Amino acid sequence: MNKRFDMPYPYGWFQVALSQDLAAGESRPLRYFGEEMVLFRTEDGQAKILDAYCPHMGGHLGYGIRKEPGQGGEVRGDTIVCPFHGWRFNGEGQCEEIPYATHMPPRVADKQCVMKSWPVQERNQMIWMWYHPHNEPPHYEVEAVEEFDPENGEWGEMEIHTFKVKTHCQEMAENGADPAHFRYVHGVAEFPASSMGFDGGHRRQGKVDAPMETPRGVVDGSIEFVCNGPGQSYTRFSGICETVEMGNVTPIDEEYVEYNAIFIQPRADEESASAGVARAIIKDICRQIEEDSIIWEHKLYREKPMLCDGDGPIAKFRKWYSQFYVE
Ligand code: FES
Numbered sequence: 424m425n426k427r428f429d430m431p432y433p434y435g436w437f438q439v440a441l442s443q444d445l446a447a448g449e450s451r452p453l454r455y456f457g458e459e460m461v462l463f464r465t466e467d468g469q470a471k472i473l474d475a476y477c478p479h480m481g482g483h484l485g486y487g488i489r490k491e492p493g494q495g496g497e498v499r500g501d502t503i504v505c506p507f508h509g510w511r512f513n514g515e516g517q518c519e520e521i522p523y524a525t526h527m528p529p530r531v532a533d534k535q536c537v538m539k540s541w542p543v544q545e546r547n548q549m550i551w552m553w554y555h556p557h558n559e560p561p562h563y564e565v566e567a568v569e570e571f572d573p574e575n576g577e578w579g580e581m582e583i584h585t586f587k588v589k590t591h592c593q594e595m596a597e598n599g600a601d602p603a604h605f606r607y608v609h610g611v612a613e614f615p616a617s618s619m620g621f622d623g624g625h626r627r628q629g630k631v632d633a634p635m636e637t638p639r640g641v642v643d644g645s646i647e648f649v650c651n652g653p654g655q656s657y658t659r660f661s662g663i664c665e666t667v668e669m670g671n672v673t674p675i676d677e678e679y680v681e682y683n684a685i686f687i688q689p690r691a692d693e694e695s696a697s698a699g700v701a702r703a704i705i706k707d708i709c710r711q712i713e714e715d716s717i718i719w720e721h722k723l724y725r726e727k728p729m730l731c732d733g734d735g736p737i738a739k740f741r742k743w744y745s746q747f748y749v750e
């Protein structure tokens with residue numbers, strides 16, 4: 424593991440794609456948690472994730488032949504076809520057909536799972552994968568956030584900003600338990616007041632008062648966030664203009680994580696005179712992520728930090744986070 428930190432991957436639900444990027448009958452390679460996988464959507468619309476490597480001779484199911492670049496193996500019905508020799512697998516990892524065989528290998532004939540599959544949920548217009556190092560089934564659910572419900576017409580189109588950051592996802596999450604950095608890293612007007620609650624389970628939530636400097640003077644702002652396990656969080660920014668950010672962190676491998684900052688704002692604001700202000704808020708949050716990234720990419724994880732009374736609940740946060748690690 425990287426010398427700046429040595430935490431393993433946490434278990435939980437992690438965003439691996441946007442629903443809009445995977446039409447029925449499409450597939451593509453996926454690489455997270457240092458694993459090669461294939462994501463596909465069956466012709467009747469179910470998203471599925473399998474180990475990428477075929478049990479036959481190791482073909483990668485995520486790279487189709489004679490297709491547009493970036494397309495994976497062909498999807499037929501509820502199965503994906505290996506591009507190497509045409510074996511067909513369903514989303515549970517059973518082999519449904521070997522087109523040129525007369526005698527099936529015993530595990531295929533027995534309808535056993537011959538490929539690893541990952542639990543998938545589709546919610547908030549996103550596709551989520553359950554990762555557990557021991558392959559335990561999900562311990563909790565992806566949380567539905569009303570503003571991201573595709574049926575909720577009051578909220579506009581999602582705006583997606585993807586960052587690849589050389590750090591560990593725990594380091595990024597610690598940001599929310601660290602009110603002091605808002606002044607020094609992000610230059611907020613005053614030292615912010617904050618609170619954080621842990622419900623003893625997989626959720627934690629917090630609130631930070633964050634006065635914002637604008638051309639019209641300092642405006643009262645507040646940031647309320649919920650973390651649902653290590654992979655999903657959402658933040659409601661209020662003050663100048665309502666904005667909800669879903670901030671999803673997915674480990675790519677032992678060095679990098681992907682951070683998807685997905686914003687949504689009231690449709691009325693998008694179309695009104697305050698559209699410029701709404702845009703400025705998203706730009707400002709992205710600037711903050713870039714500022715945080717400079718810290719994250721270079722800092723060292725201090726197992727025993729030298730803390731003072733003005734610091735946030737770092738120890739409580741770390742204890743909460745450690746529930747997602749298994750030996
Ligand atoms: S390697 Fe997949 S069908 Fe042969």
Ligand SMILES: [Fe+2]
Pocket residue numbers: 598604608609711715
């Ligand atoms: Fe920050």
